[in-house]
Amino acid sequence: MDNIRVSVLGSGSKGNCTLIETSESKILIDCGFSARETVRRLEQLGISAMEINGIFLTHEHKDHTLGLENFASKFNIPIFAHALTLTEFERSGIKKYIELNDIATQDFYFRELTISPFEVSHDSKHCNGYSVYCQGQKVSLATDLGYIDDNIIDSLSGSDTIVIESNHDINMLKHNPNYPQTLKNRIAGKCGHLSNVDCACAITKLAQNGTKNFILAHLSQQNNTASLAKSTTTQALNNLGADTDKELNIVVASQDNVLTKKI
Ligand SMILES: [Zn+2]
Numbered sequence: 111m112d113n114i115r116v117s118v119l120g121s122g123s124k125g126n127c128t129l130i131e132t133s134e135s136k137i138l139i140d141c142g143f144s145a146r147e148t149v150r151r152l153e154q155l156g157i158s159a160m161e162i163n164g165i166f167l168t169h170e171h172k173d174h175t176l177g178l179e180n181f182a183s184k185f186n187i188p189i190f191a192h193a194l195t196l197t198e199f200e201r202s203g204i205k206k207y208i209e210l211n212d213i214a215t216q217d218f219y220f221r222e223l224t225i226s227p228f229e230v231s232h233d234s235k236h237c238n239g240y241s242v243y244c245q246g247q248k249v250s251l252a253t254d255l256g257y258i259d260d261n262i263i264d265s266l267s268g269s270d271t272i273v274i275e276s277n278h279d280i281n282m283l284k285h286n287p288n289y290p291q292t293l294k295n296r297i298a299g300k301c302g303h304l305s306n307v308d309c310a311c312a313i314t315k316l317a318q319n320g321t322k323n324f325i326l327a328h329l330s331q332q333n334n335t336a337s338l339a340k341s342t343t344t345q346a347l348n349n350l351g352a353d354t355d356k357e358l359n360i361v362v363a364s365q366d367n368v369l370t371k372k373i
């Protein structure tokens with residue numbers, strides 16, 4: 111059986127981009143670094159930008175789309191996104207010669223992959239996560255979401271690997287002297303970002319449903335640390351009796367360095 115490799119090229123408020131590759135295909139979810147930086151990070155994995163077959167967007171925010179237009183046009187890569195997300199690009203004057211595809215909310219085929227978008231709650235025109243299926247394997251990504259409900263748990267369940275947001279520690283956010291209250295409310299709100307505790311709660315359910323690999327992503331540099339994000343989740347799992355050293359693999363994606371994971 112072929113393996114799916116997941117590589118988070120970088121994740122956080124300064125840029126998000128994830129590569130999912132099989133023996134036949136290479137796709138990006140989001141393109142939040144400059145085109146030049148995206149090329150540089152792909153090269154660290156030994157991959158040429160020319161090999162990318164498609165870019166799938168979660169939503170229109172800049173930390174997910176900064177390099178999109180330049181990267182897609184330079185390497186002639188089709189873009190896939192929900193119609194509401196595409197409308198935002200057309201309004202901002204994205205060049206017409208880039209191929210834009212409306213993915214709606216149903217499963218669809220792309221090359222040998224089945225792509226399953228699912229809606230999440232975030233303060234953008236529309237926001238979705240993705241599950242990608244290939245030869246009996248499943249990889250999912252859910253970042254930029256205010257909360258996780260049973261529908262999202264259902265969408266993520268059965269994944270071999272999940273990239274999931276663990277954005278902030280609630281206390282660090284609450285006591286951050288540099289953030290106005292309105293921004294704190296936005297981040298912690300139902301259309302904001304997922305806290306470490308909410309992430310840990312979701313992971314305990316998903317681990318019980320069989321997922322073994324978790325990549326914690328979209329960490330706030332102001333209101334979180336990698337060790338805090340990881341320990342919040344591992345403690346929640348340990349409390350339920352899970353052996354996080356032997357049974358599960360939990361890693362933290364970084365803003366600055368490429369993280370790769372073969373399943
Ligand atoms: Zn966002």
Ligand SMILES: [Zn+2]
Nearest residue numbers: 171173174254
């Ligand atoms: Zn974001």
